[in-house]
Amino acid sequence: MRIFGGIAKIAVSDAELLAAHAAGDDQAFATLLRRHYDHLWKVARRTSYSPEDAADALQEALLSAHRTASSFRADAAVRSWLHTIVVNACLDRIRRNRARPTVPLYLEDGDEPRTERNHIAEVETALDVEAALEALPDDQRVAVVTVDIEGYSIREAARRLGVPEGTVKSRCARGRYKLAVLLGDLQEPGNRT
Amino acid sequence: MNEGELLRPPYPADLLADLHAGALDEEVAERLWPLVREDSDAMAVLDALDAVQERLRGLADADADAPGEPMPAEVAMRLDDAVLGAVRAHKRRRRMFAGAVVGAAAAVVAVVAVVVVGGADSSTDGTAPVTPIAVGPDDAAALEPDTLRSLVGSTDLGPLSDDRALADCLAANGIDPAGPVLGSKTIEYGDRDAVVLLVPGEVPPQLTALVVGTDCDATHPETLYVTSIG
Numbered sequence: 001m002r003i004f005g006g007i008a009k010i011a012v013s014d015a016e017l018l019a020a021h022a023a024g025d026d027q028a029f030a031t032l033l034r035r036h037y038d039h040l041w042k043v044a045r046r047t048s049y050s051p052e053d054a055a056d057a058l059q060e061a062l063l064s065a066h067r068t069a070s071s072f073r074a075d076a077a078v079r080s081w082l083h084t085i086v087v088n089a090c091l092d093r094i095r096r097n098r099a100r101p102t103v104p105l106y107l108e109d110g111d112e113p114r115t116e117r118n119h120i121a122e123v124e125t126a127l128d129v130e131a132a133l134e135a136l137p138d139d140q141r142v143a144v145v146t147v148d149i150e151g152y153s154i155r156e157a158a159r160r161l162g163v164p165e166g167t168v169k170s171r172c173a174r175g176r177y178k179l180a181v182l183l184g185d186l187q188e189p190g191n192r193t
Numbered sequence: 194m195n196e197g198e199l200l201r202p203p204y205p206a207d208l209l210a211d212l213h214a215g216a217l218d219e220e221v222a223e224r225l226w227p228l229v230r231e232d233s234d235a236m237a238v239l240d241a242l243d244a245v246q247e248r249l250r251g252l253a254d255a256d257a258d259a260p261g262e263p264m265p266a267e268v269a270m271r272l273d274d275a276v277l278g279a280v281r282a283h284k285r286r287r288r289m290f291a292g293a294v295v296g297a298a299a300a301v302v303a304v305v306a307v308v309v310v311g312g313a314d315s316s317t318d319g320t321a322p323v324t325p326i327a328v329g330p331d332d333a334a335a336l337e338p339d340t341l342r343s344l345v346g347s348t349d350l351g352p353l354s355d356d357r358a359l360a361d362c363l364a365a366n367g368i369d370p371a372g373p374v375l376g377s378k379t380i381e382y383g384d385r386d387a388v389v390l391l392v393p394g395e396v397p398p399q400l401t402a403l404v405v406g407t408d409c410d411a412t413h414p415e416t417l418y419v420t421s422i423g
Contacts, residue, residue, distance in 0.1 A: 026284070037269055068365055130252065148250060149250070172216075180245045
């Protein structure tokens with residue numbers, strides 16, 4: 001059955017697309033997801049260590065969304081639902097990657113990538129927050145995104161990421177401080193009098 | 194750093210950032226806070242860190258409107274293929290096994306009836322149940338409408354006591370996490386630890402009772418049983 005597949009551009013609510021999906025329309029669920037692709041990509045990118053991880057996590061998240069779509073009630077916001085599933089899939093992926101002994105994805109805490117200082121130097125202080133976030137080391141960015149943007153408690157963030165709570169706190173501390181420098185609110189480290 | 198350095202300004206920025214984030218040892222933080230409050234340079238750093246957090250929170254609010262880097266076409270195509278593949282595979286499976294599922298479900302009901310009701314297998318007549326129940330609760334009476342209704346006002350969320358865990362679980366089950374949970378109770382459902390959640394039904398004063406496994410989260414709805422009351 002194909003109810004909305006051919007007329008996807010006509011205004012149809014998310015709830016109607018979900019109903020069409022439940023009614024057997026092959027295309028309806030993909031159409032629904034496609035509406036949110038750019039938003040979900042942005043969320044996945046900032047919550048992942050690489051574009052490849054973001055794409056993998058997104059695929060896992062959307063397949064998981066498909067598995068649970070039948071129990072999703074139309075009165076809940078589809079976008080928020082997808083957003084949460086994507087964030088959790090990204091964090092779960094980071095935790096799983098940490099458990100893999102052969103692929104060190106990032107340096108230990110305290111050893112920042114060597115290019116980072118240059119990277120920061122290249123970034124103008126008037127950057128907007130999103131661009132500044134991109135300049136952070138991955139572990140700090142993900143901690144700040146999880147706690148300050150997504151609103152997870154330190155405990156939940158630590159559980160999801162598979163690291164101690166103290167690690168999340170210190171990553172947040174360093175990340176926020178660097179953001180304050182990048183955004184021009186504080187002087188660069190070493191320039192303080 | 195020795196104690197003398199710690200207690201005298203100027204305080205290193207990374208120390209202040211750790212203090213701000215609660216990353217310092219509790220005892221050190223307790224001694225440092227009153228000193229830092231007296232130091233205007235240190236307070237300026239803390240204010241800047243507060244401002245950063247504020248801006249980050251603002252980013253969450255602006256998410257709906259803020260355009261970002263669009264999803265690369267190759268990623269979109271890959272996701273389209275994966276999702277469409279999953280939808281079609283699910284449909285195929287459903288068609289192929291539809292008959293078998295009805296039979297199996299009836300068989301499960303028979304088994305559950307024997308286990309839960311204790312031999313009262315006359316309750317099954319070969320028809321499939323409206324609500325799929327894989328296993329029953331240890332105490333079948335726990336899901337009687339009157340028992341469920343009596344849960345209104347009681348809170349026993351078990352592992353879902355964390356606000357976010359509860360919100361994630363509700364969302365995964367298609368229930369608006371912003372809405373009220375009218376009652377809750379931890380139960381055993383078959384061999385699973387589970388939680389009964391009572392939420393408003395679609396038409397007031399109807400109630401919806403949802404039984405979920407205790408590992409329920411945003412990606413695992415763990416739905417064990419759903420019923421409407423009233």
